[in-house]
Amino acid sequence: MLELQLLLIFMIIGAIIAVKEKDLLSSVIAVGTVGLGLSLVFLILKAPDLAIVQLVVEILVIIILIRATIRRDLPFSTSGRWFFNTLVTFVFIGVFLVFIYLYIKDLPQFGQPIMKIAQRFIAEGLRETGATNLVSSVILDYRAYDTLGEATILFTAVMGVLAVMRKVGRKK
Amino acid sequence: MSVYFLCLVLFSVGLYCILRKRNLIKIIIGIVIIEYAVHLFFILVGYRMNGRVPIHSPDQTVLDMVDPLPQALVLTAIVIGLAVTAMIAAIAMRVYEKYGTFDITKIRKLKG
């Protein structure tokens, strides 16, 4: 799985550039590379549905972020306790990663999932739902209720954006 | 194991960005990175070594497919992430319109 690790390292480097870059537009583009890397990783991990969706969503996120960014300033300011705060953050993240490193060994080995109910989907999915694409059969039949939630959340976002973008909020 | 760890390193890069950066767009970027890391982790735990794509084909009856359930969940989670990102970006654009800056240290109408 060398290519997977290489892609992950590429994504991490992209993310660090996105965080550290001072120009906002470059930063957004760097996030784009992370997203494209993720799309490729999905393809390697045998999830073509997700690769397509990730690619499309990536484009949309980039368009929205560029629109939010374009021709805007980037004031670069450091607060008084910059060093202290950064130190605290690094210590927190360090502790987080150490704990993850110690505890993660208890997970099932990579590449050998338990697949208790997934086995059932794979064995019976085609017969029970008639859909060849098992991911489709899961999201639209076994777990269609989640998809209702997904559609609703998009509707909520549309309503929310409409609400936030009103020019006049209160009647005078 | 190293793959899981790398994925969580990506998560902590995003976390660092949210905790330390003082720019609204940077904070949104941090959220996007965190979401990517979590989605990736979900797919990683469902991967079966040398598995096939979870789509049946007429000429094959071997059932060594990868786990389709995390893929379905992440599909939902990606849409949720998109909705949240759009919402936060809209709020950030309005904040810029009102305050004329993305710098969080200058956006201080609220005390505490």
Add this chain to the structure above:
Amino acid sequence: MAKNQEGMTLIVKTITRLTVGLILLFGIYIVTHGHISPGGGFAGGAIIALSFIHIMLAFGKEVTFKKMNQSVMSFFESVGAIMFITFAILGIGSGYFFLNFMLKGKPFKLFSSGLIPLYNLAICLKVGAGLFIIFVILVLLKTPKKGGEK
């Protein structure tokens, strides 16, 4: 070139004219074959929305609004939502909320797996219209900013 003032340059417009139909077609293919090949309602809907966004970015909003304005979009979104809920509630009639009650048909065919292609269509309408509305609100229908008021 007086009437082509809006939008991007001629090169972009020409290429857009050539590619946008293919993108739209690809989106429709992905939606209709969602149950037998990778893809589905969400991916397809987003691709269809992107094809309209593509036109809008290249030609400016006037051209697109002639074909597709916001009220039409809201209508499509509501139709998608109501379609989805209707199928879900029809399931109650045969026993359960979200029951896939239609005949499953033969696998590997376009018309198979009961309600799943119809759900895909509903989600496609909903997602495509929803994303397009978000895009229109966020990106194009903004007032020119006054440089911020302190």
Add this chain to the structure above:
Amino acid sequence: MTNNILPLFIAIPLAATFLNSLIGKKVRFLSDLLSAVATFCLAYLSIYSIFLLKHSGVLVYKVGGWAPPIGISMVLDGLTSFMLVTVNLVAFLISIYSIDYMKKYTEKWIFYCLFLLMVAGMNGVIISGDVFNLYVFLEIAAVASYALVAFGTEHEELEASFKYAVMGAVASSFILLGIAFLYSISSTLNMADMSMELAKRGASPIVLLVSVFFLMGFGLKSALVPFHAWLPDAHPSAPAPISAMLSGVLIKSLGVYAMVRMFFSVLGITPQVSGAFMMLGALSMMVGVCLALGQWDLKRLLAYHSISQIGYVILGIGLGTPLGVLGGLFHLFNHSIFKSLLFLNSGAVEYAASTRDLQKMGGLKEKMPVTSGTSLIASLSIAGIPPFNGFWSKLIIIIACIQAGHFVYGLWAVLASILTLSSFMKVQRYAFLGELKEKLKDIKEVPFFMKFSMVMLAVICLIGGVLLLPVFFNDFLKVAQDTILAGQNYAGIVFESIK
């Protein structure tokens, strides 16, 4: 089929939302009517669910006809029914209140859409029996609340909403990461099935890690003290009905309920987690009330008190003894009533006098008798003065602390209660008693619908103590308490009721 009412808790608000978005724009009064009718139906159904539970035991609804480990299930048990009543009752009264209050804002139909979506999200969280489904509905409620906090689109509101949205997104990411870890070791998503798998597996470091993630995620959602920074900004900035909704029920259903459900029913409570709960609860109790003492902004003061009162709930539930759990749950119900009432009062004051600063008010008692009367009841109730409902729940929590041998926590709770009383005496003294200010000479009492919901809530405050009488107690509080105390037997109960 009796359990066909379970999907209605989601379907009614969603249907009302979609209808509202189609026609609410054109026909003005319809969106008021639609939202009031929808929330009334929900309140009625939730009270009906108590009787349903009494007659037919725990109900499980198999969505799509797939039995639990395969598909998604909805579960109606004691705790669910208790939370549904709390949420939908408050939502109904607040929706009545909004009819008049929201006239100040533009585009009322969007407000109602978001409000109903929030209610749908909360009901979805409460009724869900599936971990990922819980996350999806939690996000619906959260996204709707981000938008509602910024509904006024002024400087402070947008800023508070941004802060809230960022914190909420981080919390959701932690929750989703925790779910991914759980899926990895149990390979199932159904809560009952997962609980069985985890019990079979025994104690494992991953469960500890997931506990930390969930404590952070749900702690952020319910604003426990180290994670409380967003609440005092977000809750006061929203329109008053939404402040009442956020403080009254949202932090409870998204934070406390989800946390209790995950820790008690799925992960299984351990002494460490229980200790962490008590610690966080005691800390929030004191920090919240101390920060509230120095506030002059009425709504901000109330928001700090929310942190403090959530501390009581978490302390009570964290004790893990039957009496402690009972006290925690009862205080949760009471707090949702009197905190909503206080926020509605502050909204009424803002509506009439258009100020939130306590120093600019004074003598409102003569001009606004209903508002000041109801706020007096709510203040006494939150401070724990005998006949009101707040007293009983606080008393139970303190007795439970002493019974369990945690004298320090008991004393601590009494101290926080005294500080709460002093803080609310300040509110009464400056806002409603004293001299009438010159500027406030020509204010009027608020319109009918606002008065109606305030009076209703005040009546519930006044008679809340009767819920402890055996007639009501056995069907309402006892079943919820039993659900929590059953712990990981939840799985057995759920699988039993499918057969």
